[in-house]
Amino acid sequence: MQLRPHEGLQIDGFTLGEKLHTGGFATIWAVTHPDHDLPMVMKVPTILDGYDGPTIVGFEVEQMIMPRLSGPHVPKVIATGGFDVMPYIVTEMIDGGSFLPVFQKAPLPLSDVIEIAARMVAAVADLHRQHVIHLDLKPENFLQRKTGEMVMVDFGLSRHDQLPDLLAEEFTIPMGTYPYIAPEQYLRCRDDPRSDLFALGAMLYALATGRNPWGTPETLRGVRKRLWRDPEPPRAIRPEVPEWLQEIILRALSVDPMRRYQTAAQMAFDLSHPQQVALTARAHKVRRDGWLQVFDRWRVMRKIRRFTAPVSVAAQLASVPIIVVAVDLSPQGERLAEVLLRAVKRMLTIEPDARIACVNVIKTARIGLDQGTDDQGNNLHVVRLVQLKAWAGGIDLPDHRLTYTVLEGPDPGQAIIDYATANGVDHIMMGARGHSTTRRYLGSVSAQVVAEAHCSVTVIRLREGGAAEPAAPPLVEAVPA
Amino acid sequence: MRIAVLTDIHANREAFEAVLADVAAHGVDRIALLGDIVGYGPDPGWCCDQATALVAGGAICVRGNHDNAAAGAAEAMSTLARKALDWTRDRLGDGHVDFLASLPLTAEAEGVLFVHASASHPEDWSYVTSDTKAIPSFRATTARLILCGHVHVPLLASCDLGGMVREQAFRSSLPIPLLPSRRWLAVVGSVGQPRDGVAQAGWALVDTARAELTFRRTPYDVQTTAAKVRAAGLPEDLAVRLLQGK
């Protein structure tokens, strides 16, 4: 490396302005370039004199992964520079600042905790869909766009599961940030997206209670304790934390990755359906486990070498899909609803770990107020919910994997698509009206969903005029882009 | 520039043809053959003719130890290889022998070094089977990328700024970014006699502009080649090896 960064330095057309941040391994500079008319920052690693292996590898990883990411939850990469002159990465500037000051104000009002959590989890879900595990999630590494999206930075410890892992054998590299690091990461596993969910759990805990679940360990020994010691339940610190939120936080903080949320999308789903979070003993816990229990765990955990990691990030996401089933509850849809139920059951034999979200849409007029009650004066919403639950009665799934939602909107197809998009749904199953004439005049909801959804869609249709049911499952008509 | 890298064809016509068709489907600017066009397999003449035609069309081609032996050089070999070589020699014409003898030991283009075995003393035909065994190759050249064959099991290694050589795990079919901060060595898997347990032809696609390398596998009609090996009276082990890919 020949150049060191300083204000006024020109390199590859970029001019360095103010230094915005000095970290342990890098500095961040505001930069301009005549060809790029947007606010930008340049990250330059601080390489110690001589050979500074760990810093270099971390920056190589960042240079390798960042340009392969896209979407609102990562900064857009403008340019990278080689180590021969001065290594750097130029990205768009994210102007909303980091979440560190927000965390310093914790505990936050619960509505803020939930809202921030939902946005963080959505960002991580997006990252995982791009095959990347962050492995160093912490408040400083979450920035915010003016438009509200969370942006993750600092990919120097990350793992892209379709690229070689340059850090695989770098044992001198810090493995993460102590308050947030997952047990398996402590055991040097770098292949498990659920490690990020643990870090999210630790951050939610901090937002809700104002404390880190295991304090601020200074040593790896201090980190190791979380393999057997459970944190103080959030409700013991702050009783107004709802049970469902404690359930979510403690589930994300499970020691064994198998007992956590299996995907960020599943965690996001629970955060946006609080009434439907299945409460377990975790939700009701009021104090830490007794010493005998902790001792028993210690005897097992002190010898543990690893937890089973998934084959790949994509395989992990695919193994626990969220499937939306859109059910027509009208009398004309009754036969079709029966056939749809059978198709869902068959789907569960193929996808035994799937989560089923049953939805029904109440069609509202485009203009004007709608009466939320039917002719008999019943609340339509409640009526539909009861019907939906009755329909799903034959689906044999534990409560936390079966949910019911009644949506409202003038355009049922759009309501289904929006719900699927907002919840990171993997697959939609729905019926199609059989009669081509009605379909022609009323428009086909299923055709609209197949054409516009971002996920796979299975359409179930009654065989016209015949008794036989379709030869599904599953007839997949649309495949995610 | 997109370069298709094929090595250790070993007189396997079905595998060679399948890979060339796959290469054409991917669209490349250049083909590089890293040697061992003949030896072991039942179609040495055809494979030599094909290689000659490719070279006439601009392909890079370097010499392997089996090519060297087939062209008359004394090479130390396993009994199996020796038996197959004697059979091969009887089936090559003068033109084939001249072509094999004319091949260089190394070639360089676009900052890439092409060689059959180690880049350090290529004529010793040492096997690059680990990161440690890749060290001499990195010392022998300043090329940013070294491509070799000979082992029949693919391998990827990098040499970082501090000179540390490390093997890198990779997956087939996914482009691997060849970071400019490192130098890279790839042992390309064998077209005609894979030995990593997958009975499909191995090759690699290098994109010098994007600085990416992709290890690829192409299925081919193994049954036919194995039947030809048997019909030719070549050792049975050679047929079994093809069927099992090891």
Ligand SMILES: Nc1ncnc2c1ncn2[C@@H]1O[C@H](COP(=O)(O)OP(=O)(O)O)[C@@H](O)[C@H]1O
């Ligand atoms: N694209 C960006 N836009 C605005 N600020 C940024 C950007 N990238 C980083 N920063 C700021 O710099 C800090 C450190 O960046 P980071 O990449 O995490 O470096 P380090 O490895 O030093 O932690 C962030 O917390 C943030 O405040």
Ligand SMILES: [Mg+2]
């Ligand atoms: Mg950081």
